[in-house]
Amino acid sequence: MEQTYQHARQLVAVDCIIFGYEDADLKVVAFQRKLNPGRGAWSLVGGWVNHDESVEEAAQRVLHEITGLENIFLEQVEVFSKIDRDPGDRVISVAFYAFMRIGQQDKKLVEEYGAHWFSLRELPELVFDHQDMLDKALDKLRRKASYQLVGSELLPDRFTLLQLRKLYEAIYQRELDPGNFRKKVLGLGILRQLSSKDMSESKKGAYYFKFKKAGTGQNMERIIKL
Amino acid sequence: MEQTYQHARQLVAVDCIIFGYEDADLKVVAFQRKLNPGRGAWSLVGGWVNHDESVEEAAQRVLHEITGLENIFLEQVEVFSKIDRDPGDRVISVAFYAFMRIGQQDKKLVEEYGAHWFSLRELPELVFDHQDMLDKALDKLRRKASYQLVGSELLPDRFTLLQLRKLYEAIYQRELDPGNFRKKVLGLGILRQLSSKDMSESKKGAYYFKFKKAGTGQNMERIIKL
């Protein structure tokens, strides 16, 4: 069953826009390229696609190699394939965005690979077409988050509605009304309220919430209007 | 600048879900595969990606080769890359959906290539993962059409609001209120009313409309609620 087809073969890569959330700000991982062309330039995390893996598996592998984490949340963005997008060779790249908590789990990424978390506004110039990838990824994330509640992979295991709202404000770069956000989000019925409270932000204390186990609900209701 | 990177290379293909519109029904092109594996099975239109073209260019080329048309409306759906998706070899395929008017322009496609237009409901079983591709394409089309008015590439050059509404009804497989549809669509301000009328559907006659030149408006307003 091998080599049935005779045709030119291509280098295929994956590039990951790794989103994180810290200090009420959406952040992205970039690191300085080790090889030429573009050595030293800021780059997204990427790697080659092997014969024995799908592009999703390749992305998971690449992320595993540099973080040690498994089963990272991933979403395909799109294929970037202009013939001269990488001056080194003709490389077809599939872009993904990923969610990762900033903190312990990304240690390897940060310490061994010299990766940096950049806030969206203070991002340096990126190599090749990586800025395009990021723009498209943000677009896609915003669209997704507008009709599905996202955040379980970015926020701590339990979180307050303030934290969730701040995350949404970071994603959309605009303020959201606390009362209306609460009403909307709780109305979806996909959060479970815990009995414990976070007392750090107010005197009254805000209840912690958790996402009900994944795959529940998410019935295409609109969360915010774009 | 060539061969800078040493890594396994992959067969990369494009597969196109070609949508057409006829008899108030959304249709799709399928044809019977010429080669093994899967010879004789119904398949989407596809082809290989060459070294000197992007995946978009490859899709345009493939569509040009079998229809003679140029500048076909194309939208990337996603990458399908399960290692065993094609039993002949490991093939990474980028799926696109395309819009094409049913009639003259697809003659070559139909006559030389033995392609068939199938209504969505009477589609035969498709080879490999082509049904998945179609499902994802429909999903993406529906989402797009919900906040951007689509159809200029599917409808005749000038069309009535009835025709446009019927197209939307075909896309969403549900009825839409005529008055509300008209109000919404005209409110977008991207259609230009002509002075001529179509008299075939009613005694009163329905004005023809045209899309204002492409790229106008399309300001993310919601057209229909999913």
Add this chain to the structure above:
DNA sequence: AATATAAGAGTGTTTTTTACTTTTAAAAAT
């Protein structure tokens, strides 16, 4: 015990969506 804070609940207005009804233009039938 009083104060201050943000959580949490509530309220009224505006906008959008949805479901209908009425009027209109013009061909076809009487």
Add this chain to the structure above:
DNA sequence: ATTTTTAAAAGTAAAAAACACTCTTATATT
């Protein structure tokens, strides 16, 4: 020539969603 018929086109009214606020509450801090 008038009436009938058809779907277009315009209009209306109720329901739902989105939005902009205010008020009350729990509790750490003063």
